[in-house]
Amino acid sequence: MDDESSTDQDADSPDTSQMTFGKGSDPTDSSQETTNDDSGGISIRDRLQTESSGGVFANKDLVRSDTIIDEDRIVGRDDQLGRVVDNLKPVLQDEGIPDMLLSGPSGTGKSLIIHAVCKQIVELCESQDKTFGVLSINCEGPKTADRAVYRLVKAAADDLGVEPGVPQTGVSTDQKLERLYELMREHYEGVIFILDEIDMLEGPYQEAEYNSLIYQLSRARKLADFDGPISLTAITNYADFMKELNSRAQSSYNPDDIFFDDYDANQLRSILKMRRDAFEPDALAGDVIPLVAALGSHTHGDARKAIDLLRWAGELAERRGGNTVTENDVREAQEKYTENRRLRHISGISTQKKLAIYAVAATGHYTKERLEWIPAGPAFKTYQFIADTMDMDQYSRETFVNHVTEQSTYGVLEFDRRGKGRGRGVHMYFSLSEDPETIMETIREDSRFEDLAHENATIGAVVSERLTRFRNQNY
Ligand SMILES: Nc1ncnc2c1ncn2[C@@H]1O[C@H](COP(=O)(O)OP(=O)(O)OP(=O)(O)O)[C@@H](O)[C@H]1O
Ligand SMILES: [Mg+2]
Numbered sequence: 001m002d003d004e005s006s007t008d009q010d011a012d013s014p015d016t017s018q019m020t021f022g023k024g025s026d027p028t029d030s031s032q033e034t035t036n037d038d039s040g041g042i043s044i045r046d047r048l049q050t051e052s053s054g055g056v057f058a059n060k061d062l063v064r065s066d067t068i069i070d071e072d073r074i075v076g077r078d079d080q081l082g083r084v085v086d087n088l089k090p091v092l093q094d095e096g097i098p099d100m101l102l103s104g105p106s107g108t109g110k111s112l113i114i115h116a117v118c119k120q121i122v123e124l125c126e127s128q129d130k131t132f133g134v135l136s137i138n139c140e141g142p143k144t145a146d147r148a149v150y151r152l153v154k155a156a157a158d159d160l161g162v163e164p165g166v167p168q169t170g171v172s173t174d175q176k177l178e179r180l181y182e183l184m185r186e187h188y189e190g191v192i193f194i195l196d197e198i199d200m201l202e203g204p205y206q207e208a209e210y211n212s213l214i215y216q217l218s219r220a221r222k223l224a225d226f227d228g229p230i231s232l233t234a235i236t237n238y239a240d241f242m243k244e245l246n247s248r249a250q251s252s253y254n255p256d257d258i259f260f261d262d263y264d265a266n267q268l269r270s271i272l273k274m275r276r277d278a279f280e281p282d283a284l285a286g287d288v289i290p291l292v293a294a295l296g297s298h299t300h301g302d303a304r305k306a307i308d309l310l311r312w313a314g315e316l317a318e319r320r321g322g323n324t325v326t327e328n329d330v331r332e333a334q335e336k337y338t339e340n341r342r343l344r345h346i347s348g349i350s351t352q353k354k355l356a357i358y359a360v361a362a363t364g365h366y367t368k369e370r371l372e373w374i375p376a377g378p379a380f381k382t383y384q385f386i387a388d389t390m391d392m393d394q395y396s397r398e399t400f401v402n403h404v405t406e407q408s409t410y411g412v413l414e415f416d417r418r419g420k421g422r423g424r425g426v427h428m429y430f431s432l433s434e435d436p437e438t439i440m441e442t443i444r445e446d447s448r449f450e451d452l453a454h455e456n457a458t459i460g461a462v463v464s465e466r467l468t469r470f471r472n473q474n475y
Contacts, residue, residue: 055280055318056325060447062278063311065107065304071116073274076267077109083258084117091121091132091190091229099218099253100233103241104260107302110235111196113260118192131187133159136194139201145213146173148201149180152193156183177216181224190228193217198234199241210234211249218252262301268293271303272310279314285326288313295334309333312347315445342434343442345410351448355392356403357412358443358452359383365436366456366463373416376401376428378466385462389455390448404430412439 061067074081080102087098102110118134125132135155142148150168153176157164166179184191195201195213203209217232224230232253234241239259242250263271272289292313296306312333317325337344346357359382364374380397387394395403405415414431432439444450452459 056283056314056323057278057318058280058283059278060311060314062275063307063314065307068115069112069275071120073271074109074112074116075270075274076263077113077260080109080258080260081113081117083256084113087256088117088121088192088231092124092128094189095229097190097192097229097231099231099255101241101255101257102233102235102260103237103239103257105237105262105300105302107300107304107306108260108262109303110260114194114233114235118194125189130189133184133188133191134194135159135191136196138196139199139210139213140197142201143209144203145201145209145216146176148195148209148213149173149176149216153180153183156180156187160187162187173216177220177223181220181226184220184224184226184228188226188228190230191226192231192233193220195232195234197236199236199238199244207246208244211246214245214249214253218249263297263303263306264301265290265293265297268296268301268303268306272306275307275310278311279325280323283314283317283324285324287327288325288330291327291330295330308347309337312337312445319445340434342410342412343438346407346412346439346442347445349407351446352393352395353403353407354443354446354449355387355390356383356400357407358440358449359386359400360404360413360430361432361436361439361443362386362459363463363467364432365440366460367467370436373418373429373431375467375470376404376430378463378470379404379430381466382459382463386452386455386459389458390452401428 057063062069084100084102087100090097100114102114104110115134115136118132118136122132122134133156135152137148137151137155139148142151147168150164150166153164153166160183162183164179165183166176195210195217198210198214201208201210201213214232214234220226220232221230232255234253234255238244242255242257245253269290272293276284276289289310292306292310296302296309299305309330313329314325316329316333316336317323320329322329337347346354349357360374360379363379363382364371376397380400383400384394404413407413408415411433413433415428416431417426417428419426440452444453
């Protein structure tokens with residue numbers, strides 16, 4: 001997130017975030033605007049924070065693929081789990097541990113397994129009065145090896161509750177590494193560096209940055225003056241990642257290569273069964289889990305997608321007001337998300353990007369004219385309003401526009417700069433490829449957004465006001 005900056009609301013926009021509505025009030029009437037304290041109405045924030053009742057889910061987090069699950073829910077990865085355990089076990093006897101490379105397709109348990117084992121090692125070390133450092137970064141974020149090293153310093157500092165002690169910019173990579181080694185010497189008896197999605201660290205130069213990161217870290221054993229065991233563990237989707245490395249990185253990094261293959265239908269079924277308690281006791285029709293597992297194994301063998309499909313089916317069941325998830329819900333979810341690449345893509349983007357797209361779709365949807373080309377200015381104001389309503393971070397207009405235009409790569413929309421009329425300047429406009437309402441519904445299937453369904457009138461009012469202003473003035 002370090003490239004993005006928050007921004008204040010523009011001075012000319014009314015602060016609509018604190019609007020409260022008494023029962024029966026007309027939310028489109030701006031004379032109803034009051035503060036939270038004195039109206040006795042229900043604030044938007046309160047409404048957003050109230051759990052929706054009923055439905056098919058008992059603990060929906062269990063079918064969110066970003067939830068960190070307990071060890072006893074891991075099934076079907078005995079070999080890989082065994083290898084990782086055997087490799088890291090020597091830490092408990094203060095003996096050396098090997099480097100590892102975990103590779104395999106998406107959703108096959110690589111991140112899950114390494115973190116599950118490391119968690120146990122940390123706890124066992126604690127019981128021996130030792131501190132084991134799990135310094136894990138995702139290499140999708142940092143663009144250079146230098147930035148990645150800084151993230152490792154930061155990971156250690158956060159883990160230890162101390163200051164990073166070096167700035168992110170303005171000092172050399174060696175100085176950052178030195179600080180990393182210092183933190184290791186002072187606080188840890190053993191360390192594992194986990195470089196997740198290592199292949200994403202390409203950087204701006206011809207030679208990918210992961211080469212230098214791997215080279216520099218693998219020399220830590222020699223240079224850090226650190227007595228304890230160290231493992232450099234990288235994670236990637238590419239089975240041939242080692243071949244991508246330059247000779248310097250290859251000669252310093254000799255990992256135990258552990259491959260994670262696709263799950264078959266039986267494995268997916270066991271994984272899903274272990275999360276059955278995400279649903280109310282009788283909410284899953286008997287054939288639902290086998291069907292999700294079968295569909296998943298035919299198309300990908302990816303546990304993340306299978307878990308998502310099960311959740312989507314549950315969400316569709318709730319939307320039609322049902323108490324049971326049926327085979328039909330699964331098929332509908334499969335069709336909706338698997339066939340429609342754009343909607344599936346939207347359902348998988350980050351919360352901030354969903355928010356940006358939601359604002360654009362709402363701006364298109366709530367105008368009487370059903371605009372084909374939606375102006376970025378009013379859409380950004382709608383974005384600010386919704387972000388405020390949901391108590392979410394607000395980014396600058398530039399970041400908002402970047403988040404939206406980025407989706408053109410996935411066919412979600414087109415964008416264009418065009419004139420507003422003679423002499424009235426050139427503005428950025430977006431044109432959505434799907435019906436705005438369908439896009440909004442898709443985003444609201446993410447529970448963080450589901451309560452926005454209650455905000456139609458308010459958002460509609462903001463959209464109308466902003467579009468009227470847009471037409472009447474330049475901004
Ligand atoms: N063997 C398993 N048992 C239970 N849940 C699993 C298993 N494997 C994967 N999952 C679940 O599937 C999701 C994806 O797993 P994970 O994040 O480990 O995939 P990955 O291999 O790291 O994928 P990517 O390459 O896309 O990062 C997670 O929600 C995880 O809990
Ligand atoms: Mg992963």
